[in-house]
Amino acid sequence: MATPLPLAFAQHLARDRRRSVHTVRAYEATAVRLVVFLQSHWGEAIDAAALGRIGTADLRAFLAVRRGEGLTNASTARELSAVRAFLNFAGVAEPRIKGPRVKKGVPRPIAPDEAVALAEEVEEDASEPWIGARDFAVLMLLYGAGLRIGEAMGLTGAVLPLGDTLVVTGKRAKTRMVPLLPQVRDAITAYVAACPYATARGLPLFRGAKGGALSPGMVRVAVRKARARLGLSDRTTPHALRHSFATHLLGRGADLRSLQELLGHASLSSTQVYTAVDAAHLMDVYRNAHPRA
Incomplete structure (x- = not known):
């Protein structure tokens, strides 16, 4: 058969x-x-x-x-x-059909399925399966845990084995703890299993093709190519994934103080500007979190 x-x-x-x-x-x-x-x-x-x-x-x-x-x-x-x-x-001549048009307008956080589609597209376009797994894991960290790209690149083998949380070193060498969703943890685990280089405590977790530390620029280039194929706005950058993480959490009722800690912001005003949600909703969340405000 x-x-x-x-x-x-x-x-x-x-x-x-x-x-x-x-x-x-x-x-x-x-x-x-x-x-x-x-x-x-x-x-x-x-x-x-x-x-x-x-x-x-x-x-x-x-x-x-x-x-x-x-x-x-x-x-x-x-x-x-x-x-x-x-x-x-299947050896079939492809019918000529254009992909979806790019919508022009005010930049907005990308939707959850767009974030996943972007990560999948970057993974599919990689030159090697392990590199695809690496890039997918990095983008899942930015969207699923709200890391800055520099923070993701700064992770070392010391974070392994992964648990339910991850200690991240941010700006001014300030550390914070962020929760790891199962999907994010699985993506990192899959990358580590496929990576041809050792993941020792003092070595970068994310490695370049030749074994050195992965450059943030390489991730940005991969995202730039993928977003063009998917018809996403040129505002869809690695940092936009972190932006989307914050905005989606606020939309689901997260309080600003908790979000501030997750993002590693020094002040609440940074969190307010960063999320770019409407002022009325922002104040509602703020009052709910801090009744005396």
Whole structure:
């Protein structure tokens, strides 16, 4: 019995392209969604020959369904990228279709799915699987723990083995403790397992391709390339992930004092300016946290 196309695609990504487990899982899921959609859309089983008939209208219909399920521009671009890879694997000429347009307007924190899509895109574009795992882990630290990029680069092997919290050294050598979400911890653990270099206590946790300390500039370049492919604003930078971490916590009711400690800000005014939420909501949170204010 022939191997289902999505499974054969996943095996190709893992064996021949040496993609990470995370990327293989995401791309296989997209391939399955496309096949299921076409089966319903055309009313027939989908094999390689049938897949070869896919046209621009079919692909637009598929993406319209996905957009109706709540995908943002960035996630839609990621879905389209996976579809293209799947069709290329199946030997199908890719229908000509443009990705989502970039919305111009006031810069805003990126949505959670955009942050994940950005990290996934950076991971997928890496030259080596371990480098992809490294970059994914770094971006998850910025978004999931609110670290500055310099703070992430300053981590050493001394943080291992990871626990539920992480001690971070920030500006003016001030240390703080931040919680580690399971997803962030898993991303770092996966990187450490894949990294070809030793993670001794006195050595940088995040290593460059030749084994030295990873440069923040390399992360910024990778983000710049990925955001262009995803149609994200040029304001989507590594620092914007930290910004989004702060804004999303405030939106979920975090008090400013706790947020100030998580971010490592010297003053509350820095936290207020940084999060850029509307003044009315900010004052509500402040009063709830400090009734005498």
